[in-house]
Amino acid sequence: GQNIDQPTEMTATEGAIVQINCTYQTSGFNGLFWYQQHAGEAPTFLSYNVLDGLEEKGRFSSFLSRSKGYSYLLLKELQMKDSASYLCAVMDSNYQLIWGAGTKLIIKP
Amino acid sequence: GAGVSQTPSNKVTEKGKYVELRCDPISGHTALYWYRQSLGQGPEFLIYFQGTGAADDSGLPNDRFFAVRPEGSVSTLKIQRTERGDSAVYLCASNFPRSTEAFFGQGTRLTVV
Numbered sequence: 001g002q003n004i005d006q007p008t009e010m011t012a013t014e015g016a017i018v019q020i021n022c023t024y025q026t027s028g029f030n031g032l033f034w035y036q037q038h039a040g041e042a043p044t045f046l047s048y049n050v051l052d053g054l055e056e057k058g059r060f061s062s063f064l065s066r067s068k069g070y071s072y073l074l075l076k077e078l079q080m081k082d083s084a085s086y087l088c089a090v091m092d093s094n095y096q097l098i099w100g101a102g103t104k105l106i107i108k109p
Numbered sequence: 110g111a112g113v114s115q116t117p118s119n120k121v122t123e124k125g126k127y128v129e130l131r132c133d134p135i136s137g138h139t140a141l142y143w144y145r146q147s148l149g150q151g152p153e154f155l156i157y158f159q160g161t162g163a164a165d166d167s168g169l170p171n172d173r174f175f176a177v178r179p180e181g182s183v184s185t186l187k188i189q190r191t192e193r194g195d196s197a198v199y200l201c202a203s204n205f206p207r208s209t210e211a212f213f214g215q216g217t218r219l220t221v222v
Contacts, residue, residue: 004151033210042200042213043152087151096165097142097211099151 002026004100006088011106012078020073020086020103028093034062034073035087037102043087046073075105083107111135113214115201121220122191130186130217134203141184142211143176144200152200158184191221 003025012018024032031050035043049055049064049071061074073086085102092098114133122128134141139160144152154168161181169175173191178184188195198218202211 042215044213045210048210089151094165096154096157099144099153101149101151104149 002090002092002098004088004090004098006086006100006103008101009104009106011108012075014078014080014107014109016078017074017076018078018105020075020088020105022071022073022088022100024069024071024088024090024098024100026090026092026098029066030091030093030095032062032064032071033089033091033097034060034071035089037085037087039084046086078107080107080109113201113203113212115199115214115217117217118215119218119220121222124191124193124221126191128188128191128219130188130199130219132184132186132201132203132214134182134184134201135212136182138203138205138212139181140204141178142202143184143186144202146198146200146216155186155199188219191219193221195219196221 006022031048033048034046036046037043047062049062052064054061054063059076064071085104087102088100089097116131141158143155146152156163156176157165158178161178173189176186198216200216201214204211
């Protein structure tokens with residue numbers, strides 16, 4: 001079956017760095033996505049990786065290793081507004097998005 | 110439109126009733142997805158449209174759920190004989206086929222009492 005695993009919850013301090021991991025097992029691979037979702041709101045796109053390596057976009061970076069079925073989202077200089085759920089999703093061979101349950105990130109002052 | 114629009118934003122219905130949830134995608138987006146999201150969970154795939162046809166409806170949980178997209182733009186998700194377990198946020202997303210980004214609507218929060 002297809003499976004996306006990520007931690008349920010993480011806590012970090014304002015101004016610090018946090019890494020949210022995601023491992024996956026899917027039928028084919030056409031890219032991995034990270035979305036941010038604030039409580040009661042729709043998910044919003046953060047990043048897309050299809051090749052191995054690190055993609056940097058401002059305070060957020062996303063890493064992919066296809067051979068290991070592994071990705072992480074790195075958030076730097078954390079701000080209180082970064083408190084949200086972070087969803088990992090993989091596009092499978094049918095171009096369908098398979099979603100993880102999300103990681104709830106709590107930022108403390 | 111400027112973004113994906115879903116109506117209503119909230120719907121409370123009695124067990125056994127019929128409901129319709131509407132999604133108006135971004136203009137020009139031929140791919141449209143319906144998801145269901147329960148509290149603390151990631152989105153659960155329901156159905157995917159490419160144009161007017163349902164390219165994949167394998168996520169619909171049972172025959173009480175049905176969706177249409179007659180003109181290839183607006184889609185309606187229909188739920189018959191609603192049950193309390195149907196309570197969730199129903200999300201709609203659209204994009205160009207095989208695009209790297211899907212745009213989500215704000216969702217419809219369905220509560221079955």
